[in-house]
Amino acid sequence: MPDYQRIKKELEGIAVEDNPALVRQKSRDFYWYSPILKAQFENVTADLVVTPKTEEEVIRTLKVAYAHDVPVTPRGAGTGNYGQAMPLSGGIVLNLAAMNGIKEIHPGRVICEPGIVIAELDRQAKAHSGQELRFHPSTAQTATIGGFIAGGSGGVGSITWGGLRDLGNILRLRVVTMEAEPRVLDLTGWDLTKVSHAYGTNGIITEIEMPLAPAYDWVDVLVGYDDFMDAVRFSDALAKCNGILVKEIAPIAAPIPQDYFTRHKPFIRQGQSIVALMIAPHSMDPFLAFTMQQKGEITFRSDKMESMKGIPHAYELAWNHTTLRAIKVDPSITYLQVQYPGPDHVAKVRKMVEIFGDEVPGHLEFIKFDGQIQCSGLPLVRYTSEARLEEIIRIHQDHGCPIFNPHRYTLEEGGMKQTDAVQLAFKRETDPKGLLNPGKMIAWDDPNFDFKSGKNYLFPGLAALM
Ligand code: FAD
Numbered sequence: 416m417p418d419y420q421r422i423k424k425e426l427e428g429i430a431v432e433d434n435p436a437l438v439r440q441k442s443r444d445f446y447w448y449s450p451i452l453k454a455q456f457e458n459v460t461a462d463l464v465v466t467p468k469t470e471e472e473v474i475r476t477l478k479v480a481y482a483h484d485v486p487v488t489p490r491g492a493g494t495g496n497y498g499q500a501m502p503l504s505g506g507i508v509l510n511l512a513a514m515n516g517i518k519e520i521h522p523g524r525v526i527c528e529p530g531i532v533i534a535e536l537d538r539q540a541k542a543h544s545g546q547e548l549r550f551h552p553s554t555a556q557t558a559t560i561g562g563f564i565a566g567g568s569g570g571v572g573s574i575t576w577g578g579l580r581d582l583g584n585i586l587r588l589r590v591v592t593m594e595a596e597p598r599v600l601d602l603t604g605w606d607l608t609k610v611s612h613a614y615g616t617n618g619i620i621t622e623i624e625m626p627l628a629p630a631y632d633w634v635d636v637l638v639g640y641d642d643f644m645d646a647v648r649f650s651d652a653l654a655k656c657n658g659i660l661v662k663e664i665a666p667i668a669a670p671i672p673q674d675y676f677t678r679h680k681p682f683i684r685q686g687q688s689i690v691a692l693m694i695a696p697h698s699m700d701p702f703l704a705f706t707m708q709q710k711g712e713i714t715f716r717s718d719k720m721e722s723m724k725g726i727p728h729a730y731e732l733a734w735n736h737t738t739l740r741a742i743k744v745d746p747s748i749t750y751l752q753v754q755y756p757g758p759d760h761v762a763k764v765r766k767m768v769e770i771f772g773d774e775v776p777g778h779l780e781f782i783k784f785d786g787q788i789q790c791s792g793l794p795l796v797r798y799t800s801e802a803r804l805e806e807i808i809r810i811h812q813d814h815g816c817p818i819f820n821p822h823r824y825t826l827e828e829g830g831m832k833q834t835d836a837v838q839l840a841f842k843r844e845t846d847p848k849g850l851l852n853p854g855k856m857i858a859w860d861d862p863n864f865d866f867k868s869g870k871n872y873l874f875p876g877l878a879a880l881m
Contacts, residue, residue, distance in 0.1 A: 491562025529561025
């Protein structure tokens with residue numbers, strides 16, 4: 416057991432918290448979305464929370480942790496869904512929320528610290544020069560930009576710009592390594608894939624350069640259809656309209672809007688499926704013409720409301736907020752993350768709707784994927800048992816709809832079900848003792864793990880807590 420009193424002394428001058436209740440609070444994220452992770456992670460907690468204010472303090476903390484063999488799990492705002500920010504081996508939670516400054520804003524790009532909340536970054540960039548991030552997660556009001564890069568994938572704006580994995584959507588990352596003498600590395604180009612979406616397993620991001628786009632006063636719109644598949648076809652056609660500038664297109668099946676969108680309920684008829692949209696103000700006229708042609712019913716427009724007080728942003732009905740709103744009303748609900756590879760993505764969605772009906776109510780996000788319009792899904796699941804969940808996953812996969820499993824905490828099982836050789840090689844270089852966010856990279860812990868075996872990985876440190 417490391418000597419935490421001594422470690423605290425060595426970290427003197429840096430904010431350190433060891434009150435067990437507060438440490439436990441900062442050792443949690445949104446893992447409880449999954450009934451499976453909820454059961455596994457109940458007893459997970461760190462020993463200390465360290466909150467550095469500068470890169471210098473990050474370096475000092477990693478140096479001390481390395482010397483004492485203490486694990487370090489970075490944390491932004493803890494809104495990740497798969498336990499990414501949970502310290503499975505205890506140790507230090509490195510809370511980056513106090514490193515929240517913007518350093519420079521230029522035409523088309525911003526340089527900032529990792530802990531800035533995304534909506535605040537957008538607010539400052541808009542005030543400075545009418546710019547905003549190209550896309551953001553639906554948690555923009557609380558999540559940090561560093562956590563998004565290390566744990567997220569895409570979001571509101573991905574219909575135009577694709578996701579974080581697309582070259583050019585992150586410009587530069589500065590990363591501190593976990594070694595006896597931590598190094599500071601600047602990564603650009605393909606090297607960015609070493610640390611983006613690596614859950615902080617191979618370096619702490621201390622500075623970020625992101626591209627910006629023109630900012631607009633986006634208009635929130637809901638379009639209603641009596642049939643979910645009509646809403647899906649409308650969304651697909653709108654996404655392919657070259658001239659209409661949209662930031663968000665999310666078809667959501669009945670009864671989700673009526674049952675779970677409490678603030679928007681007055682604008683949605685019983686049995687109506689909706690499309691949640693964000694439209695640039697100057698695109699509203701062509702958008703309305705298009706919607707009329709497609710026989711869509713405009714049920715809500717933020718630009719026609721006297722007051723938006725108490726009404727959430729349209730994007731807070733979409734992405735994983737759809738799931739959050741459902742769970743708040745019915746805690747037994749969970750969800751999946753599905754891909755419907757094109758060009759027959761609409762047909763694939765229809766097949767899944769036919770098979771599962773209301774057991775898996777539909778929710779799609781239209782995105783640009785390798786230059787093509789596609790949709791991914793975050794359908795709800797009326798959860799009954801782990802066995803049935805596995806069966807639902809299998810049926811999707813049998814129909815050519817891959818699942819990115821949100822009920823797993825490892826990079827591999829939540830992603831491509833294979834070792835990411837680039838991230839693994841980088842970890843060998845930057846974290847030789849394997850102290851950064853232990854348990855999240857199977858290839859590090861168990862190089863021989865057979866991803867085709869059908870078995871789920873259980874991190875030994877976690878098994879000890881269960
Ligand atoms: P955290 O949860 O704190 O951390 C995420 C991961 O990054 C962890 O592994 C952590 O260890 C690591 N990390 C954090 N900071 C650093 C750093 N400086 N250096 C290295 N590693 C670091 N995700 C999307 O991609 N798109 C969405 O639209 C979206 N919608 C969501 C909606 C809801 C309601 C919820 C609950 C989640 C959603 N998510 C979404 C997931 C999550 O909110 C986002 O990925 C978010 O950006 C994470 O930011 P965070 O600051 O909360 O990161």
